[in-house]
Amino acid sequence: MKATEIKYLFLLAALRCEPSSTHAALAEALDIPPSLVNRYIKRLASWNAMEISDGERRRYDLTPKGEGLLAHASWAFLALGAGPMEQLRERAVAELRPHAQKKAVLYGATPVGRIIGRWAADAGLDVVAVCDEERRGRNVARLDDLETLEYDVIILADWLRADDGMLARLLNEYGTVINLFKTDGAPMPEWR
Numbered sequence: 695m696k697a698t699e700i701k702y703l704f705l706l707a708a709l710r711c712e713p714s715s716t717h718a719a720l721a722e723a724l725d726i727p728p729s730l731v732n733r734y735i736k737r738l739a740s741w742n743a744m745e746i747s748d749g750e751r752r753r754y755d756l757t758p759k760g761e762g763l764l765a766h767a768s769w770a771f772l773a774l775g776a777g778p779m780e781q782l783r784e785r786a787v788a789e790l791r792p793h794a795q796k797k798a799v800l801y802g803a804t805p806v807g808r809i810i811g812r813w814a815a816d817a818g819l820d821v822v823a824v825c826d827e828e829r830r831g832r833n834v835a836r837l838d839d840l841e842t843l844e845y846d847v848i849i850l851a852d853w854l855r856a857d858d859g860m861l862a863r864l865l866n867e868y869g870t871v872i873n874l875f876k877t878d879g880a881p882m883p884e885w886r
Contacts, residue, residue, distance in 0.1 A: 783813050
């Protein structure tokens with residue numbers, strides 16, 4: 695899978711979730727220049743992968759062809775990432791296994807958090823709650839709720855907040871925190 699195809703995948707996925715996204719918001723989310731977002735959207739529209747409608751706010755709706763491209767690219771991306779993801783799972787389960795038979799709270803109501811929750815169960819932990827101050831939803835606790843829950847460890851499951859020192863200090867006030875996003879106690883290196 696080529697880098698450009700991955701960018702199309704992420705753009706299609708972002709537009710499917712939020713069809714009225716602005717070019718600036720998409721550029722920031724995808725970490726690409728707005729001019730590239732504009733070019734990719736025009737190209738996707740020329741391929742009949744999306745319909746652009748102007749109203750009070752511009753919308754980008756995926757067509758059946760766009761949905762098909764998204765599904766195809768998602769499977770290709772999964773196939774590409776399956777090996778590294780399995781390696782991550784093995785590393786996470788090994789790191790969590792010493793805490794088997796313990797009760798855990800996940801911090802991070804995210805798709806990555808749901809995956810980490812399954813890995814925690816694979817390691818023998820009982821996930822009793824998901825906590826998140828920024829994302830609310832059904833069955834998502836707040837930090838204050840931790841005082842009323844029975845748990846032994848908190849697993850940081852929010853990739854975007856993995857290096858947030860303030861959050862780490864705050865969570866440490868509630869108990870032992872496991873941060874799977876660190877390597878040998880240090881933040882994972884950046885590409886640039």
